[in-house]
Amino acid sequence: xxxxxxxxxxxxxxxxxxxxxxxxxxxxxxxxxxxxxxxxxxxxxxxxxxxxxxxxxxxxxxxxxxxxxxxxxxxxxxxxxxxxxxxxxxxxxxxxxxxxxxxxxxxxxxxxxxxxxxxxxxxxxxxxxxxxxxxxxxxxxxxxxxxxxxxxxxxxxxxxxxxxxxxxxxxxxxxxxxxxxxxxxxxxxxxxxxxxxxxxxxxxxxxxxxxxxxxxxxxxxxxxxxxxxxxxxxxxxxxx
Amino acid sequence: xxxxxxxxxxxxxxxxxxxxxxxxxxxxxxxxxxxxxxxxxxxxxxxxxxxxxxxxxxxxxxxxxxxxxxxxxxxxxxxxxxxxxxxxxxxxxxxxxxxxxxxxxxxxxxxxxxxxxxxxxxxxxxxxxxxxxxxxxxxxxxxxxxxxxxxxxxxxxxxxxxxxxxxxxxxxxxxxxxxxxxxxxxxxxxxxxxxxxxxxxxxxxxxxxxxxxxxxxxxxxxxxxxxxxxxxxxxxxxxx
Numbered sequence: 001x002x003x004x005x006x007x008x009x010x011x012x013x014x015x016x017x018x019x020x021x022x023x024x025x026x027x028x029x030x031x032x033x034x035x036x037x038x039x040x041x042x043x044x045x046x047x048x049x050x051x052x053x054x055x056x057x058x059x060x061x062x063x064x065x066x067x068x069x070x071x072x073x074x075x076x077x078x079x080x081x082x083x084x085x086x087x088x089x090x091x092x093x094x095x096x097x098x099x100x101x102x103x104x105x106x107x108x109x110x111x112x113x114x115x116x117x118x119x120x121x122x123x124x125x126x127x128x129x130x131x132x133x134x135x136x137x138x139x140x141x142x143x144x145x146x147x148x149x150x151x152x153x154x155x156x157x158x159x160x161x162x163x164x165x166x167x168x169x170x171x172x173x174x175x176x177x178x179x180x181x182x183x184x185x186x187x188x189x190x191x192x193x194x195x196x197x198x199x200x201x202x203x204x205x206x207x208x209x210x211x212x213x214x215x216x217x218x219x220x221x222x223x224x225x226x227x228x229x230x231x232x233x234x235x236x237x238x239x240x
Numbered sequence: 241x242x243x244x245x246x247x248x249x250x251x252x253x254x255x256x257x258x259x260x261x262x263x264x265x266x267x268x269x270x271x272x273x274x275x276x277x278x279x280x281x282x283x284x285x286x287x288x289x290x291x292x293x294x295x296x297x298x299x300x301x302x303x304x305x306x307x308x309x310x311x312x313x314x315x316x317x318x319x320x321x322x323x324x325x326x327x328x329x330x331x332x333x334x335x336x337x338x339x340x341x342x343x344x345x346x347x348x349x350x351x352x353x354x355x356x357x358x359x360x361x362x363x364x365x366x367x368x369x370x371x372x373x374x375x376x377x378x379x380x381x382x383x384x385x386x387x388x389x390x391x392x393x394x395x396x397x398x399x400x401x402x403x404x405x406x407x408x409x410x411x412x413x414x415x416x417x418x419x420x421x422x423x424x425x426x427x428x429x430x431x432x433x434x435x436x437x438x439x440x441x442x443x444x445x446x447x448x449x450x451x452x453x454x455x456x457x458x459x460x461x462x463x464x465x466x467x468x469x470x471x472x473x474x475x476x477x478x479x480x
Contacts, residue, residue, distance in 0.1 A: 014445060014458070015266075015282075016269055016280070016281070016282065017269065017279070017414075017460070018266065018269035018270035018271075018272070019458065021266040025284075026255075026258065026261040026262070029255070029256060029257065029258035030258035032258070033258045039256040039258075040291075041256070041285055041286075042283065043281065044265075044281065044282040047443070051280075051281070073444070073446060074423050074427040075427040075430055075431070076434050077434075077443050077444060078444075111422065111424070114428065115428060116423070116427030117427075119427075134448070135448070135453075151446060151447070153448070172257070174257075174259070182351065183314050184314045184351070184354060184356050184357035185354075185356075186315065187313075187315040187316065187355075187359075188354065188355060190315055190316060191316035191356075194317075202317065203252075203254055203287070203317050204313070205254060205260070206313060207391070208374075208375070208391075208393070213375075218254070218259065220257070
């Protein structure tokens, strides 16, 4: 498989403190699977400059794409743009195109531009804007790093605008099979099957239901015929 | 603040593929906040040996505690114990105490021990077992790394047994205040307040509700009187 790889970097004290349960990571994981981009890693870091810089550098070097969530609003704890610009080694300043988008939005709303709102027009040099159809303040792509808002409704709208611009690969096809036996009985035959089908990914996800042990076996791969072949073999070993 | 720091490492393809939405991270974030351990970072990695080893090493060096979730069952994709043992530089083998716990459980259930189930008795040398009151197979603590199951019900039970053994710090106290104005108006005064109270953490979490813009301002700190003082000032600047 040579699909493009990706990492997600969620930025925000509120997730790490347990105050907020993140939803952007799961949303983007599903979207990336749909377009054939393999999510290799996810990280959540606090609103601290050095930690964000370090994570952006590491993930940008390791993956084809990095998607960030959070920290691009007007308040003092919104420091993502500064950190990403430093990580990517490019200057950051108010940019005319971003300012025009914001000014038009505030004019429509009858709200005045001020220093805090102006912060949201600060975009790294050479970055492409990501449209924000909800509250105007844009995200941006600089190098292979795509910087988006943390508010889920805005994040999701930005992803919808961004993903068609990114070249995906072959989406993995997936089949799952529910087996009402303990994983300890399933493990041996499943390991044998995994060795016979090295081109497929096989995962076992145990559950307990009403005192009974069972597992959902998920088989994934780019070739649907192979997935079906392996699944047929598994069903023959563990008939319903 | 000199509370102990922690990282969470969630291990599992099923989270990164978007198939499953993780809940252990949010659960543990809340539990750690309660006992005064500061969650500094979270990572989610795939079921790949090298990636797990690398993440365990990095997080174990950076934080006082690392909590892992997932990959300690009997199937071929359960490789966490091997990776953690390698990361911590200790041998891994079937241990008598873990085997006794498992054997007693299978005897009670009338199920036979087999090669797959025996895998769950493989514990790194010198590790302390973490009790699993749900399905017996234990987790373990080796050095500052605490290895637990991914199934939420088991993970939560293991955390409940483990946390009292770990020395926490001063839980941060938190107050929040809802302001029905755009963040662009709140940002200036809030930044001034944050500078006046450098011992406190102030976060702004915007929302939109029925077309109106607003933000929840969260102020956190170890000293409740200081949090109250800052919050009183904030409420005076933005009266309801």
